[in-house]
Amino acid sequence: MSARNGLNGRMTLENRPFDERKTLVIAGQSIPLGETRELQLPFDETYLGEPVSLPIYVMRAPQPGPRVFLTGTLHGDELNGMGIIRELLYGDPLQLIRGSLILIPVINIHGLERHSRYMPDRRDPNRCFPGLARGSQTSRMAHAIFTEVVKQCDYGIDFHSAAVRRVNYPNVRAYTRNPRTRMLAEAFGCELIVNNQGPQGSLRRSAVQAGVPSIILEAGEVWKIEPTVVEIGVRGVLNVLRTVGMLQGEPRKPPFQLIVTKTTWVRAPMGGILDFHARPGDLVRRNECLATMSSIFGQEQSSLLAPVDGIVLGMTTMPAVKPGGPVYHLAALSRRNVQQAQHYLKNGERHGMFGRVRRELTSAMAFREHESETHETKS
16 A cells, blocks of 8 residues: 655555556546546536536556646636646657546636636635535535546646736745655756745645645746746656656756745835846845836836845736835745855856746846946855
8 A cells, every 4th residue: 555645744545556546537437548538527507507617638558657637727817837738738749658647728717718817706716725515616616626636646736827917937836845745846847946835725735735746837927828938847747757657768857956945025115117137037146136116207216125145936027016016026045055056057147948938038028237236245
């Protein structure tokens, strides 16, 4: 018998050995080993009483093995996850040697159709897991996904993007105190892993509590399918599948990888127009000028300084800001982590895939070099 671990590594539920788990039933359909199947999972009805269903694609290798779920567009305006899963389906064919892959490109169908983060009942779907069979509209959807898919799996990856008018540099979020979740996060292959449990009621946190190690990728913006984000997401999934023995080949590692335990927001002290100096993914030092604020006629009012040594996890894409508005989200780094990052980032630049994503995420934004390059470094 094998066992699953909850948030703190405690045994929470028993799981049969892989060779005994040949049966997989979703939405009332049995999918044998070696087959693929497109399914529809009913979870709601229209005003006219017509069923509303989630499209699910199941791929099963000839041999039993781990079961992994992939979910996208849980927030209806976050399309990168849908793009990643579609690329996995319609790009280079996946040749699974063992195990099962369950793909849900769009969870929040209602939100996608309405260009909205939320469900029609105004609830955030990523705060309603594991859901209730007789709960709210959103809770019923969460319950259907959790019972039909999540609880039948061994691992999970959920894809997200930044909130509206923000952009995120690709980072994995995971509860790294759980050894199996940490393995999953490290295998995915992003430079940055943010260690936290996730909000109460989130898909990721609820899955880990149920003994299914799960992580999220945070990358890019809403309302877009961004090519470099898709590239990072696909490579990360392939890395995970290779690590757990579902695909042949070796995982591809990032140039460096840091586990972040603290993040902080830098907020505007007053209203004004922003001149950005730091980009997502930049390594910044304490007291470095991230952005300059000025009045509508260009009179400089204030400089936004980095409160810590860190890497820019995300930032606003809106150049106009009011007092208290979030401008930069920083991953705080220890001295050792700063030295490790500096070793690989020559002159602050990245190469390869991570260099491309850094450039493309902000290709439509204006940045200026700050005139003063003298910054106080952390002692």
